[in-house]
Amino acid sequence: MKKVNQYIDNLFAKQDPLLEEVIESIKENDMPSISVSPSSGKLLTMLVSISGAKNLLEIGALAGYSGICLARGFQKNGRITSLELEEKYATLAHKNLKKAGYGNQVNYITGPALKSLEKLASENKKFDFFFIDADKGNYENYLDYCIKLAEPDALAIADNVLAAGSVADASIEPKPRTERMKQFNQKVASHPKLESIILPIGDGLTISKVKSDK
Template identity: 65%
Template sequence: MKEVNKYIDEIFSPQDALLKEVMESIKENGMPSISVSPSSGKLLTMLVSMSKAKNVLEIGALGGYSGICLARGFTGEGKVTSLELQQSYAELAHRNLTKAGFGDQVTYMTGEALENLQLLIDSQKRFDFFFIDADKENYEKYLDLCLQLAELGAVIVADNVLAGGSVAGGTETRRHTETMKKFNTYVANHPKLESLLIPTGDGLTVSIVRK
């Protein structure tokens, strides 16, 4: 899995100077190096572009790497609303998106994501693209709340669904192996979603919201 991802990243999605700076800023601020892979980031950009999304909701900002990738997909106007637990992470993410030229197109809501999702629902907000990359134990709850905010035809992407490849069996298990296996089954069989798992990076489920 690592060798395949290394090949894909080298051939199709080498990091540009800006994204390398973002990765360095994450390390310098003592934050975990758990941003999406270069190929996963490029796929996010392509999916936003292909779907012509204008209102993106991101759950988990970290240092802004995925936020930049999402915003790069806008073909014109577009807005990213990013939910992040920690204020310091949101501040770094905003600085990095500002450096990338998207500072005016992103809004951060800090605190518990489940609470902020409910606030967005109560405010009758609507989104046409979602990216879930936060605490894995709440993925199913995040998905259910995102569906309440989703336009028909919206795209929902969730990261780390392969749990390092451990969901496919074998002897290795990881902390989130069973959680991700359960989530993948939930997504695959959800009556409102048409979904597929893309084995890029640590795995992305890509879903389209249907009736």
């Protein structure tokens, strides 16, 4: 899987100085190196562009790598609401989004994401694209809120769903997130409101379309 991803990254995700600066800013600030892979980032850009999404919700900002990839897919009227637990992470992410030219199109809400999601739901906010890449223990809860906040036919993307392949291959040493990702994947696969598939890019991306009530 690692070699396959390296091949895809090398072939389709060419050197990107701006995103490399984001990775460097993560190292300089002693933050965890958990951004999406280059090919996963390119896929996010393509999905936003193809879907025509204009109002995005990102759960987990880190330093803004995925935020830049999402923003590259929308037009001038596109907006991102990004939920981030750590204030210092959100500050760095916003700095990097400004450098990329999207500073005025992103709004950061800091604190526990579930509380932020509850507030957004109480305000009847709606989004047409979601990206989940935060604490794995709450993925199922985040998914529930995404469905509640979704416009008809919205897309919901979740990262790290393969847990380095351990969800499917018992010979691979389980990760702390393995069982949680198995449960999440099962929920996504069987949810009556979703039409979904997993793409084995990066650490695995689940792509779900929220079905309309029609």
